[in-house]
Every structure is written in structure tokens, then in C-alpha cells.
Amino acid sequence: MAITRDEVLHVARLARLALTDAEIERLQGELSAILDAVGKVAELDLSDVPPTSHPLDVVNVLGEDEPRPSLPVGDALANAPSREGGFFRVPAA
Amino acid sequence: MSWEPVIGLEIHVQLKTRTKMFCRCELGFGDPENTRTCPVCLSHPGTLPVPNAKAIEWTVKLGLALGCEIAPHAVFHRKNYFYPDLPKGYQISQYDQPLCTNGRFLVPGPDGDAYVGIVRAHLEEDAAKNVHVGGAAGRISGADRTLVDFNRGGTPLVEIVTRPDLRSAEDARIFLQLLRQTVVELGISDAEMEKGSLRFDVNVSVRPEGSSELRTRTELKNMNSFAFAARGIAREIGRQIEIYEKGGEVDQETLHFDPTREDAPPLRSKEEAQDYRYFPEPDLVPLAPARDLVERARAELPELPGQRIRRLERDYALPFYDAEVLSGLPALAALFERTVAAGGDAKATSNLVMNQIVAAGVDPAVVDGLELAKLVEARGRIPRAALDEAIAASGTPGFRADDYTADTAITDAEELRPVVERILEGNPSQVEAYRGGKTGLLGFFVGQVMRELGGKANPKVVNELLREQLGL
Known part of the structure; x- marks a missing residue:
């Protein structure tokens, strides 16, 4: 399945990636190869196989609604490139 | 031609669990910013979400109250988009396997029952709170920076989507109020619009009466009150009818009513719109609500x-x-x-x-x-004033209707005055409290006087005397 240049650009835009022409060309080939590999599965008759949403055959892994301590605000903000008071500061959204 | 409005709603309800949806940070309202966070809700690398069992139980309960089917197998998905209130770059939500589907919610009206179809009710995490600063006060456009508070980020949020079954702004208002009352009585949400724990968007279109087509709809976002929403819907219905009657076409668009409180990612362009690339959340295993628990919850619904x-x-x-x-x-x-x-x-x-x-x-x-x-x-047979006094006193302990309805009541103020004075002298702390503003105690004094006299006093005169003696 051949991925077009426009499809690569679309996905790149959604992921906020700026790509060079060389990268676009390379990704066209790589993404096509990945889709072809996955496409092999489509050759099988899977009409009565439910989709797998998780590889483990486990359900209902839950936590009780009991509070645990949160981080001190200084720790929460420690890695923030920019802050203002107790807030994270980012460019105008 | 006469036109029929077609209205559907999308409602978000914050659950009032003690902790967040996928971590155990305690939820509060009005805490100092970023004091309710941890590596999970700040999306630090390597952290893993653990769903809140109570939030799932409550969503099932709400689903049952909405007449929904509870899925035997439900899955969380990632909804991908970039916005500063969403540090992971995706929201954990539900997509094609939500917890609750296909419901029917009774909305009684003066002319009979109506049922509003419920497409789905699913569980997700709320985004953090963005505060847009600078430029025109509080508005998104013109702000020069955005401040982010993650206390709200990760609050359990139920999204309810109705079928386009509502036919007027008034229908929508009644439905929303009943829904609000339902979640409050279920004890699962405060559902207070001012606090943002209940929010909704409205989809509106119109069509020729009798037709079953669905025409282009517009979306009204960020409504901040029921009355406001009803007015907004009525205005939008009028606007669309006018466009069609002039031979025009309605454009699909989103009308923001309160731009300081946006809750959804802005659509930057048509081609990016709705391209959320949902896929199953690999960090979470599926939910499988046990049938016996679901049936028990159904039996316990109020x-x-x-x-x-x-x-x-x-x-x-x-x-x-x-x-x-x-x-x-x-x-x-x-x-x-x-x-x-x-x-x-x-x-x-x-x-x-x-x-x-x-x-x-x-x-x-x-x-x-x-x-x-x-x-x-x-x-019908006692003076209106006596009835009013009795009603005012009806919430006080030991209240006896006979004290107010007796027909041989003493009406002579001079005869009653010493009793009133004695009661006030005997209850100095209540007198002080009354003078301090607890005027509801008037009923208490009336009751005491009545008891003293075996109910044989005209409550209106007693009241006048009390007010006089209490100096008000």
C-alpha cells in the first residue's frame, strides 16, 4: 500500500513535525512497508475473531477511591520551562 | 412553511469522587493552583494510569438511570490532540466501546411523556484549566500567554450524548434540569454550572414540519446557565429559519457563547478537525462490569x-x-x-x-x-394571619397546629403581655440570638407562649407582642 506525500504531510502536521523533503520521501517508503506488513493480517478470514484491545487477558484492574498525597507545588513545577506564581506558563494558546 | 427545531445535547458531568480518574490525587475546588498534582496527572514519562473503581461504579449507575445498556466489555481509547491543558498529548476517553449505550430518559410534560434517546454515556478524564492572560481581559484572542493549573486535570468526567429528540428550547431546558436533578440525587455529582461540574453543548438544526431529514446543524458551546441556553437555542432556531426562508443555506459552525471557558480543542483547520486518531489505550486493560453488580445497582436505583x-x-x-x-x-x-x-x-x-x-x-x-x-x-376557618404565623412556626420542634387553630383564643394584649415577658426572661440566650439576627427564633417564642397557655392565644397578637418586646 503506497503512502502518498500528502498523507505523510498530513500525519506530520497532526504530530507537529517539520520534515525535510528527504525525510518525507524516506517516511513514505517506511510507512508503506509497515502498512504492508500489517496488511498481511487482512489476508486471513477473521470475521469471527473479536478485536484485541490489550495483549493481556485481564480485565478490571482498578484502584480504590482513596486519596494519596500530591506533590508539593514546587516539585510539580520543578521541570517547567516557564512558570508564573503557582502556574505553568505557556505561549498564548 | 412551518419549521420544526431538531435539538441534541452533549453534556459533561464531573463526578464528585474523592480522587482523580487515573491517579489518587485528591479532588477539591478552589485549591491553590497545581497543589493537586502528581507524576501521573502531570504526564511524566513512565507513569501509568489506574482507573478509579468508584468512578466506574457511578458511571454504571448513571447509565442505568438513563435507561442505557451497560456494556459487558468496555474499552478506554486515546483521543489525540495538542493543547496545553492536556499534557500527555491525548485524553483518555472512550470511543466505540463505551460503558453505557442506547438509553431512553423520561421527560414528563404537561401534554404527556416524552422520551429523549441517549446515544451513549462514557467516562473520560477532564482537562486542566487554562487561564488566558493579557490582551483583552480573559479572552482567548488577544491573550499574550496562557497559565495552566492541573488541579482539575484528570477529574472523572462523564460525557452524555443525546439523540436529536428535543423539539424546542423549553424541552431542552426541562431535560437538562431533570438530568441535573438526577445526577444530584444519585449522589454522584454536584452538577453546578458555576463551578463547571456540569457543562453542555447544544446541536441545533431546523427542518420543514413533518419531514424527517436532518439538515446542517450548528453547535452552541460553553453555555453557562439553563436560561442562557434556552435563549441561545431560541435565537439560533430563529436565525436558521430566517436563512432558509430567504433561500439561503446554514453553514456548519460552532458558536462560542462564553469564550473564557473553552473546554474543547480549538479546530485549527478543516483538515485537522475531528482527526483525533483514536486507538485503544495500551496502558489500560478493558472493563467488564460484573453482571451481578450491574443488576444490584439497578435494583438499588432510587x-x-x-x-x-x-x-x-x-x-x-x-x-x-x-x-x-x-x-x-x-x-x-x-x-x-x-x-x-x-x-x-x-x-x-x-x-x-x-x-x-x-x-x-x-x-x-x-x-x-x-x-x-x-x-x-x-x-379556611382561621384568620389568614394566624395561618401565616402557624406556617412560619411549623418547622420548630414541638410545633402544634392546635395552638394556632383554637377558636377560643385570648386576643387581649394586656392579658398576654405578662406571659410573653415571662417567656423572654426565661430564655435569655434565645433572646440574644434573636437580636443577633436569628429571627427564625420568633416561631420558638410563639410556641413557648402557646404551650404556656395551652394553645389558647391568638397567635397574631402574640407575635405582635413578641416583636414589640424584642424591639424589632
């Missing part, structure tokens, strides 16, 4: 507000309006039922409870139904 309106109408032959008002406050409905059970005439009791008890600010939960039934019975 009477829902819509059902209560219908029951009050049916069992007591009340007009729709009465049933709706009484049902709006469960304690009021309960007082009504206690009073009728004690022998009060249904319609007379309804009038008295809806109007006078409410107007007097009496807490219906503490009123004795038997005593109120006596007042209902006596209402």
Missing part, C-alpha cells in the same frame, strides 16, 4: 425525578405544574406525601406546601405531616 413527577400526578391527581414543582425538591415532595398520608387534602396540601412553606423559608424536612394536615384542614 426513584428518579421524572418518575416521581408522574407518580405524584397519578397517585394524588395533581396538575403537572404541582407535581413538577414538588418533585424539584425531594424534601418538599416528601412533606407533601407525609401530610396527605395524615389526612390532608391533596390539592390544598400541594398549594400550601409549594407556596406558603417555601415562601416562609421553612425547612420541609423537619415539618410534622400530621400537624401540617391539621393546618390544611383548618386553613
Whole structure:
């Protein structure tokens, strides 16, 4: 399945990636190869196989609604490139 | 040509669990910013979400109240988009396997029952709060920076999507109020619009009466009150009809009503719109609500507000309006039922409870139904003033209707004055409290005087004397 240049650009835009022409060309080939590999599965008759949403055959892994301590605000903000008071500061959204 | 509005709603309800959806940070309202965060809700690398068992239980409960089917197998998905209130770059939500689907919610009206179809109700995490600063105050456009508070980020949020089954702004208002009352009575949400724990968007289109087509709809976002929404919907219906009647076409668009409180990612361009690239959340295993737990939750559902309106109408032959008002406050409905059970005439009791008890600010939960039934019975033959005084005192402990309905009451102020003075002298702390503003104690004093006199005093005169002696 051949991925077009426009499809690569679309996905790149959604992921906020700026790509060079060389990268676009390379990704066209790589993404096509990945889709072809996955496409092999489509050759099988899977009409009565439910989709797998998780590889483990486990359900209902839950936590009780009991509070645990949160981080001190200084720790929460420690890695923030920019802050203002107790807030994270980012460019105008 | 006459036109029919077609309205659907998308409602977000924050659950009032103690902790967040996928971590155990405690939820609060109005805490200092970023004091309720941890590596999970700040999306640090390597952290893993753990769903809140209570939030899932409550979503199942809500789904049952909405008449939904509870999925035997439900899955969380990632909804991918970039926005500063969403540090992972995706929201954990549900997509094609939500917890609750295909419901039907009773909305009683004066002309009969209506049912609003529920497409789905699913569980997700709320985004953090963005504060846009600089430029025009609080507006997104013109702000020069955005400040982010992650306290709200990760709050359990149920999204309810209705079918386009509503036909007027008034229908939408009634539906929303019943839904709000339902979640409040289920005890799963405060559902307060001012605090943002209830939010909704409205989809509106119009079509020729009798047609079943669905025309282009517009979306009204960020409504901040029911009344505001009803006005906004009515205006939008009018706008669309005018466009069609002039031969124009309605554009699909989103109308933001309160731009300081946006909750959804802005659509930067048509081609990016709706391209959320949902896929199953690999960090979470599926949910499989146990059938016996679901059935037990179904059996434990309380009477829902819509059902209560219908029951009050049916069992007591009340007009729709009465049933709706009484049902709006469960304690009021309960007082009504206690009073009728004690022998009060249904319609007379309804009038008295809806109007006078409410107007007097009496807490219906503490009123004795038997005593109120006596007042209902006596209402026509005692002076209006005596009835008013009795109603005002009906919430005080030991209240006896006979004290106000006795027909051999003493009306001579000079005869009553010494008793009033004695009671005030005997209760100095209440007198002080009354003078300090607790004017509801007037009923207490009236009650004491009445008890002293075995109910043989005209309550109106007693009241006047009390007010005089208390200096107000």
C-alpha cells in the first residue's frame, strides 16, 4: 500500500513535525512497508475473531477511591520551562 | 412553511469522587493552583494510569438511570490532540466501546411523556484549566500567554450524548434540569454550572414540519446557565429559519457563547478537525462490569425525578405544574406525601406546601405531616394571619397546629403581655440570638407562649407582642 506525500504531510502536521523533503520521501517508503506488513493480517478470514484491545487477558484492574498525597507545588513545577506564581506558563494558546 | 427545531445535547458531568480518574490525587475546588498534582496527572514519562473503581461504579449507575445498556466489555481509547491543558498529548476517553449505550430518559410534560434517546454515556478524564492572560481581559484572542493549573486535570468526567429528540428550547431546558436533578440525587455529582461540574453543548438544526431529514446543524458551546441556553437555542432556531426562508443555506459552525471557558480543542483547520486518531489505550486493560453488580445497582436505583413527577400526578391527581414543582425538591415532595398520608387534602396540601412553606423559608424536612394536615384542614376557618404565623412556626420542634387553630383564643394584649415577658426572661440566650439576627427564633417564642397557655392565644397578637418586646 503506497503512502502518498500528502498523507505523510498530513500525519506530520497532526504530530507537529517539520520534515525535510528527504525525510518525507524516506517516511513514505517506511510507512508503506509497515502498512504492508500489517496488511498481511487482512489476508486471513477473521470475521469471527473479536478485536484485541490489550495483549493481556485481564480485565478490571482498578484502584480504590482513596486519596494519596500530591506533590508539593514546587516539585510539580520543578521541570517547567516557564512558570508564573503557582502556574505553568505557556505561549498564548 | 412551518419549521420544526431538531435539538441534541452533549453534556459533561464531573463526578464528585474523592480522587482523580487515573491517579489518587485528591479532588477539591478552589485549591491553590497545581497543589493537586502528581507524576501521573502531570504526564511524566513512565507513569501509568489506574482507573478509579468508584468512578466506574457511578458511571454504571448513571447509565442505568438513563435507561442505557451497560456494556459487558468496555474499552478506554486515546483521543489525540495538542493543547496545553492536556499534557500527555491525548485524553483518555472512550470511543466505540463505551460503558453505557442506547438509553431512553423520561421527560414528563404537561401534554404527556416524552422520551429523549441517549446515544451513549462514557467516562473520560477532564482537562486542566487554562487561564488566558493579557490582551483583552480573559479572552482567548488577544491573550499574550496562557497559565495552566492541573488541579482539575484528570477529574472523572462523564460525557452524555443525546439523540436529536428535543423539539424546542423549553424541552431542552426541562431535560437538562431533570438530568441535573438526577445526577444530584444519585449522589454522584454536584452538577453546578458555576463551578463547571456540569457543562453542555447544544446541536441545533431546523427542518420543514413533518419531514424527517436532518439538515446542517450548528453547535452552541460553553453555555453557562439553563436560561442562557434556552435563549441561545431560541435565537439560533430563529436565525436558521430566517436563512432558509430567504433561500439561503446554514453553514456548519460552532458558536462560542462564553469564550473564557473553552473546554474543547480549538479546530485549527478543516483538515485537522475531528482527526483525533483514536486507538485503544495500551496502558489500560478493558472493563467488564460484573453482571451481578450491574443488576444490584439497578435494583438499588432510587426513584428518579421524572418518575416521581408522574407518580405524584397519578397517585394524588395533581396538575403537572404541582407535581413538577414538588418533585424539584425531594424534601418538599416528601412533606407533601407525609401530610396527605395524615389526612390532608391533596390539592390544598400541594398549594400550601409549594407556596406558603417555601415562601416562609421553612425547612420541609423537619415539618410534622400530621400537624401540617391539621393546618390544611383548618386553613379556611382561621384568620389568614394566624395561618401565616402557624406556617412560619411549623418547622420548630414541638410545633402544634392546635395552638394556632383554637377558636377560643385570648386576643387581649394586656392579658398576654405578662406571659410573653415571662417567656423572654426565661430564655435569655434565645433572646440574644434573636437580636443577633436569628429571627427564625420568633416561631420558638410563639410556641413557648402557646404551650404556656395551652394553645389558647391568638397567635397574631402574640407575635405582635413578641416583636414589640424584642424591639424589632
